[in-house]
Amino acid sequence: MAALELRHLRYLIAVAERGNFTRAAEDLHISQPTLSQQIRQLERAVGVQLLDRTGRTVQLTDAGAVYTEHARRALRDLDAAERAVHDVQDLSRGHLRLGVTPTFTAYLIGPLVAELHTRFPGIGLTLTETTQDRIEAALLADDLDLGVAFAGAHPAGITATPLFTETLSLVVGGSRTPEPPKALAVQALQEQQLALLSGDFATRGHIDAYFAEHRIEPRITVEANTIQALTEIVQRTSVATVLPDAITHDHPHLVPVLLDPPLPARTVTLLDRRGAYRSAAARAFTRLTHDVVRVRGYTPAPAARGYMDVEARRP
Template sequence: MELRHLRYFSTLAGSLNFTRAAERLHVTQSTLSHQIKQLEDELGTQLFDRSGKRVALTEAGEAFLHHATRALQEIDRGLGALRDNPQEAAGELRIGSTPTFNLGFIPDCIAAFQPRYPGVRVVVEELAADLIAQRLQEGTLDLGIAYRPAIPGPLQFEPLYNEEMVLVVAQGHPLARRKRVRMVELHRLPMVLLPASFATRQMLDECFRS
């Protein structure tokens, strides 16, 4: 059982509506449903009754909600104490990042993070997005910085910023003076691309297929 299971359960118990709960958690309904099913499987009991038109807590769900709420309150108090006294934080933070973000974004974040949390050792691994998603589910990474993988799985995503994708060509190339290029114009042109395992390559492949 992980912290996200408790937060997902508590949020759904508060609204008794998968759509609203998923919106509050910034995840898809399928992800929320999957996480709740994981929690129920681990506990060996059904927490929500989904048989009718409305979602309802079962008797076991009502009992578990009381304890889950208290646990989350204690965790939030602990996190608040760490925010108020960051010098007391210790341990290891394991980050998976795709190569693009290691050029500037990750170093800038670590430079701002470490003076505030000197007791935390930060470990950064350069990985493809799909492998980052896999490692997060396995629990061998704490967080990942990457483009959204093709198969996101039961993970929570938080957008950081938008980035423009541009075409780089030689000065003498027929497209060099163009401000915009349609994907269809790149069809069958020789191009240098990342391997198929990278999310940006998968995004481009999907655009070409469209």
């Protein structure tokens, strides 16, 4: 029987994902004949046909689908084992793979990374901004260590630890005053020009649901797919926006105005894969995140208060 090597598993997964030997070979930076030969070696080693090559695209056979599922799991476990072997408990070095949904890059990631770099300068970070469902899929595939997203329904295998409560407010341009502005009745938004996030943001869906509940048809003059664009527009025009009020903490020329009734709050959570190996870097980042949330004065979620009480009692 031909010897089975890890590259055979990676080659099979690449072909299964691409459905084409040529494209898979390009991804793997090997020739197509070499890839075909390696896959046939694998099929001889396991004694069954893993791929159906008769159609326009290459498909997994029933046996191939089962084998590929186990191959993915084996490679994921081996990658985790390698990270565990190289994990340095004193945090003099290490690496963290973090996924966040887009709004958090506007107010949370900067303070988190600054604190990480200050405390643990030897830890590298790979930061991915993407949608919550992709973060959860990447955690399950062991492509991420941690994710920052919202509470809600999560796939099986995902653990969500509450961090804090995020509130949305109307945000206008102007200078801060000692007294916060009075709450604005939601009906007043009928006459207010708004710049809002585009519909591919979960935050926009949250805002639209609030408007629909209160039968408000807002005057949306600008839609943008970046928060930075909205904050720049609001600072320079009379147009307002609706964003997490935490964004205004680091922008002195943005003023949060509470709406009456207020928009429903959301719980921000730290996501990981249940049962996954947690590196020293991931454990340190989890503690650091709770510290930053507390220092910046974000409203802690109820379960997060319990977490911080436990941490405070630790020696």
